[in-house]
Amino acid sequence: MRLHNSGWLLLSVINGASFCNSLHFCNSLFIISGGEIHISKDWRINEEIRAREIRLVGEEGEQVGIIPLKQAQDMALEKNLDLVEIAPSAQPPVCRLMDYGKFKFEQNKREKDARKKQKVISIKEVKMRPNIEDHDFQVKAKNARKFLSAGDKVKVTIMFRGREITHADLGQKLSLKFIEELADISNVEKAPKVEGRNMTTVLIPKLDTDKDKDKKTKEEA
Template sequence: MRINDRIRVPEVRLVGPNGETVGIVPTHEALKLAQEADLDLVEIAPQGKPPVCKLMDYGKFKYEAAQKAREARRNQTNVIIKEMKLRPKIDAHDYETKKGHVVRFLRAGDKVKITIMFRGREQHRPELGFRLLQKLAEDVQELGFVESSPKQDGRNMIMVLGPHKKKADAKVELEAEKQERMAEREADAQEVRAERVATQPTPSSEKKAKRANEALDPDIDL
């Protein structure tokens, strides 16, 4: 992007600082207008005939463009595809463990590729894999949805689950939950410390107890 004296064409199609069309003017006149307004002459469409230039505060323009770029990067969803492999005859305990991993991935805003691996005679019973994938999708439907329906891929059957929440939103929610857990732990710790302080005898109470014991001691001469 060329600005001011770097614009070497004889004339430009000039746009005012508020977006108004000025028209085709000699470049030296456009530069003079920019100087009088304490602005820059910025080439915004070099392919035009003649090139289109605008009067603007170039420093402010660059700053706002950088801000928008940073905001776009922050809002960009970086979806990661996790993978979880299961056997069609998986036992209940292993299934719950695997499901727990899938839940964690979806809560973090990641997609999950579920692969059912068939071996031997299992390959002739694809309905086992289909029912297992269907069950898993139902078990996690509050967190994710079936983005790619189960399909056979050689000896495997594959399904892709997508998260309901975007990565950025999931990250904010997880961070809020983390802060809440930390606050709860700190509150519990403060309660324990308060209980310890409350149960510790004060020096005055220790003296009173000692005098009471001495008064009850029969070996003390009166």
């Protein structure tokens, strides 16, 4: 399927290193990211290409050599592929045979799949009073553990009423107890702090590397 230029084209680098080294121009002409080449939307394809001669790269990444543009365009038509000018400033310009539509489709699919796999981290809040009963405390801790296991942050809020705020030390002790209860699965992102009539703490899920370190420390103890 032959298409006109639009958007970005993603190319796998096939024999890219040796090809670039032999031509000495790739670093200035290609936008390289993560082992892939991005082709600018401003570069030409098919009938938009103006050079009389081009250096052609085949659909499998093989070097065809320097040939007349018309011959390369005929090859693209014969194979039902697109001719894409991937290095316009080279002498002669470098073009490649490819199925532009297929590459665009695969690129969009990869980007869509990547977005699905991305974890959106949310902040869950656990609220309690400074005089909370032990059973209720354990329920709150269990809920927080569930949130952390799912990869979410947890905001722990100790709510004071009336003159209870004058005994902020009770909230501090309760916050530290909560932190200790979940120390095996979380790290403290924000230490206990009084904000208005509340005391807040933020816990984040512990990374696997942190868990391994804790396990090793316990084994050595």
